[in-house]
Amino acid sequence: MSEMSTKSRELFHYQHDSLIFNGHALFDHVAVKNYDQPLLLHSSELVQERINWVKEWKNLGQLHFAVKSNYDETILKLIQKNGCGVDVVSLGEIQLALRCGFKPQDILFSGVGKTEKEIRFAIENQIYQLNVESISELKRIVKISNQMEKKLHIGLRLNPEVDAKTHPNIATALEDSKFGLNTRDLSEVETLLEDSKYVILKSISFHIGSQVMDTSIFREAVSKMKPIYKDIKSRFSSVDRFDLGGGLGLNYRDHNTANDYERWTQLRQIYEETLSDMPDYFLVEIGRFMVARSAVMVAQVQYIKKTKNKTILILDVGMNNLLRPMLYQAYHQIYPLKLRAGKHSYMVVGPLCESSDVFHADIELNILHEGDFVAIADAGAYTKSMASNYNLQPIVKDIYLD
Ligand SMILES: Cc1ncc(COP(=O)(O)O)c(C=O)c1O
Incomplete structure (x- = not known):
């Protein structure tokens, strides 16, 4: 294999409807099967x-x-x-x-x-x-x-x-x-x-x-x-x-x-x-x-709340585990672990008692339901190292993919 072909690859893609991160089908991972709190999966x-x-x-x-x-x-x-x-x-x-x-x-x-x-x-x-x-x-x-x-x-x-x-x-x-x-x-x-x-x-x-x-x-x-x-x-x-x-x-x-x-x-x-x-x-x-590229955060959609102008996805992970969007208006892509047909605009938020606990004010994603899992990309740098125990929400659990 040439040097470039080993390095040139999309880190995320879907096989059928299942998200693959660097060769790993996340939905099928045992840690996701036994999910009981937000995860940080490292490659x-x-x-x-x-x-x-x-x-x-x-x-x-x-x-x-x-x-x-x-x-x-x-x-x-x-x-x-x-x-x-x-x-x-x-x-x-x-x-x-x-x-x-x-x-x-x-x-x-x-x-x-x-x-x-x-x-x-x-x-x-x-x-x-x-x-x-x-x-x-x-x-x-x-x-x-x-x-x-x-x-x-x-x-x-x-x-x-x-x-x-x-x-x-x-x-x-x-x-x-x-x-x-x-x-x-x-x-x-x-x-x-x-x-x-x-x-x-x-x-x-x-x-x-x-x-x-x-x-x-x-x-x-x-x-x-x-x-x-x-x-x-x-x-x-x-x-x-x-x-x-x-x-x-x-x-x-x-x-x-x-x-x-x-x-x-x-x-x-x-x-x-x-x-x-x-x-x-x-x-x-x-x-x-x-x-930064070496980890993804996996979270679960707890509730979907409709307001006058928004459809709000409430995740079980928040700014206590990923502060960058709130601190620097940083962008982290969100991928559903299982792809459903159709798109919708969502406001994506965490569970913390802060109005600024918002990952995206408005992002178009494939349709999500309550209970679905999402992966938050590029969570390997300045994420868990910045975590706090505010609201005593759990700190993400580390899982090693390879
Ligand atoms: C003195 C110093 N060196 C190195 C770094 C690493 O920077 P980066 O993670 O952007 O490569 C930082 C972070 O800001 C820093 O303050």
């Missing part, structure tokens, strides 16, 4: 396929998987087995990564609010890299490393001040963002580093936001950051890796994986072109693109 094969894509990327030093996108231990262990690292943002995520077999030297620690306890843990365990996001944080790190008399490798997360053209709630590189240092902070940073015996600058890092669809924005960010990287390296010879963050988006309305592959290839080409003269190691911190 590890899809994650493995994406890891393989990344491994084809010759210039890449290391993929640090952004753990915040998916906390599933089976998936994390698979990523670890493939020799990847992790990008984490809390002690909780560090402990999860260690439990899943990652070593401190696989850990890149980002986040704007690192506590003293977290910084001490990072130094004590000699993690791979801690990305600094503010002057105050750097001062705290210098003080703690002096007290502990132990070295720490850091990266500077610098804000390239580009507009990622994504939802404002997931754009992270604008001038007044809480994330990252600005270039005007650099002279103070350099003075602090020159005075520190233990804090070693290894990397310059940027992350422009998440669900970034236009790959040319990555080109713009690299062209702004590369001269800064070279300039800093000329004064700090310890700098030897360029951290390009994550953020590559995907089209949640399109489930042909060839189009994901095309977007990934565009990014890879941008990096290969723009960084070909840089012998340094480079890192990426990708979350969504690795795992």
Whole structure:
């Protein structure tokens, strides 16, 4: 089979009237047959396929998987087995990564609010890299490393001040963002580093936001950051890796994986072109693109309620398990597990006591009846990892398809 034919496929289709997700007939799955609460069905094969894509990327030093996108231990262990690292943002995520077999030297620690306890843990365990996001944080790190008399490798997360053209709630590189240092902070940073015996600058890092669809924005960010990287390296010879963050988006309305592959290839080409003269190691911190496609949420239609202008499908899963539509107006396609003839426009909502617990204000679906099952697509990233126990509704149960 050619490389493209293994990668180009529709993740969802119907065989007769039954929904197939990546080769699995969901309605016939034993977990659906014995359904008693909403499910999250994972296909590890899809994650493995994406890891393989990344491994084809010759210039890449290391993929640090952004753990915040998916906390599933089976998936994390698979990523670890493939020799990847992790990008984490809390002690909780560090402990999860260690439990899943990652070593401190696989850990890149980002986040704007690192506590003293977290910084001490990072130094004590000699993690791979801690990305600094503010002057105050750097001062705290210098003080703690002096007290502990132990070295720490850091990266500077610098804000390239580009507009990622994504939802404002997931754009992270604008001038007044809480994330990252600005270039005007650099002279103070350099003075602090020159005075520190233990804090070693290894990397310059940027992350422009998440669900970034236009790959040319990555080109713009690299062209702004590369001269800064070279300039800093000329004064700090310890700098030897360029951290390009994550953020590559995907089209949640399109489930042909060839189009994901095309977007990934565009990014890879941008990096290969723009960084070909840089012998340094480079890192990426990708979350969504690795795992979003790898899971579907299965829910049951509890009630169908007719109002003056709407037909409302009330599901047993809500924003406690899938917050993205409410937080970012994100789109998640809904597929009935069994296809009935005819179409109808529905408002699709969850059971929570919040008016904003709405997945779709108006979506056309094949006719559904009370008791029918639906699959909510692309539920592998920023879904269960964002779950809460609000209303004490159950958190989705994990099921592994392969
Ligand atoms: C610092 C950092 N790196 C990496 C990521 C991963 O982003 P994505 O899941 O969009 O690839 C995030 C998420 O926003 C992040 O904040």
